[in-house]
Amino acid sequence: MSLLSVVVPVKDERENVRALVERVREALDSAHCGPWELVFVDDGSKDGTFAELERLASADDRVKVVRLRRNFGQSAATQAGLDAARGDVIVTMDGDLQNDPADIPAMLAKLNEGYDAVLGQRQKRKDKLLLRKVPSLIANWLIRKVLGVPFKDFGCTLRAVRREVFDGMVLYGEMHRFITALIMQQGAAVTQIPVRHHPRTAGKSKYNLTRSVRVMLDLMTVKFQGSFQTRPMHLFGGFGLVCLLAGFVGVAASVVMKYTTGPGMTANPLFLLGAVAGLIGVQFVSLGLMGEVLTRVYYESQGKRPYVVRERRNLDRAAQPRIGPTAEAA
Numbered sequence: 001m002s003l004l005s006v007v008v009p010v011k012d013e014r015e016n017v018r019a020l021v022e023r024v025r026e027a028l029d030s031a032h033c034g035p036w037e038l039v040f041v042d043d044g045s046k047d048g049t050f051a052e053l054e055r056l057a058s059a060d061d062r063v064k065v066v067r068l069r070r071n072f073g074q075s076a077a078t079q080a081g082l083d084a085a086r087g088d089v090i091v092t093m094d095g096d097l098q099n100d101p102a103d104i105p106a107m108l109a110k111l112n113e114g115y116d117a118v119l120g121q122r123q124k125r126k127d128k129l130l131l132r133k134v135p136s137l138i139a140n141w142l143i144r145k146v147l148g149v150p151f152k153d154f155g156c157t158l159r160a161v162r163r164e165v166f167d168g169m170v171l172y173g174e175m176h177r178f179i180t181a182l183i184m185q186q187g188a189a190v191t192q193i194p195v196r197h198h199p200r201t202a203g204k205s206k207y208n209l210t211r212s213v214r215v216m217l218d219l220m221t222v223k224f225q226g227s228f229q230t231r232p233m234h235l236f237g238g239f240g241l242v243c244l245l246a247g248f249v250g251v252a253a254s255v256v257m258k259y260t261t262g263p264g265m266t267a268n269p270l271f272l273l274g275a276v277a278g279l280i281g282v283q284f285v286s287l288g289l290m291g292e293v294l295t296r297v298y299y300e301s302q303g304k305r306p307y308v309v310r311e312r313r314n315l316d317r318a319a320q321p322r323i324g325p326t327a328e329a330a
Helices: 014-030 049-059 074-084 101-111 129-147 161-167 175-185 212-230 234-256 269-301
Strands: 004-010 036-042 064-065 089-092 118-120 157-161 190-195
Touching: 004 014, 004 049, 004 074, 004 101, 004 190, 014 036, 014 049, 014 101, 036 049, 036 074, 064 074, 074 089, 074 129, 074 175, 089 101, 089 161, 101 118, 101 190, 101 212, 129 175, 129 212, 157 161, 157 175, 175 212, 212 234, 234 269
Parallel strands: 004 036, 004 089, 036 064, 118 190
Antiparallel strands: 089 157, 118 157
């Protein structure tokens, strides 16, 4: 039977981790989910969380602990947990007891219907209206519109994902908010089911409104990576051509106006605007060319492929395309 890994990044959650271990144990053992491990990642806690995790790990060898040297952020802590996990299926969740481990068996059952990932959609959220719910509604709407992802709740960290899907991504910065989008960009079969949500009873929330601003910036990064990472010239070159066309029209109009009834070229604002637009256009086209060069360096120097394979038939291993001339050709 395959191993299930539950990955939980925590920071200053000493009062919650023991109860979380008990709830995970009760949920998975009572539902006969097979062998499992619970991987905690201590992201620079200062309240004694690691000492509590040590005691829990010594009492149950299914509890694993990774301690980071300092606070690296939730994305890095989640990545550390994914790297340490050994399961064929990985469940991620928060350590503040707002996610309910009792929802995991239902997510695993849904995963067995042929999905690559099952996401949680929080029902009757127990968060503050102005601080959490309203910014979340706005962010979820914006993500759906920009990325074209149909799901309603992108902030729920409770999700069950097959190992090979997580193997195809690397989290950095604050990309943990966009795991759903990153999963879908790989062509994974994804669905979302309702899950319970509980109020925080211990510890302090790490959320603040400044995260909403960072979400907007990260959203642009994810959109670029998903749509233009392998073809940056299509984005920057498109803007450049529009600016060059606007510049040409502006300069041409100022020339025509000079020889008709309009002011001279130096006194015509269209001439200045056209020159600036032309300069911006050249810069955008140049940026696109440099992006194309960097894209090729990124993929070819590291042997990376701009695709993800779902499965193969009659192939033990994919043939690796040759980069550069062979010894015979040289």
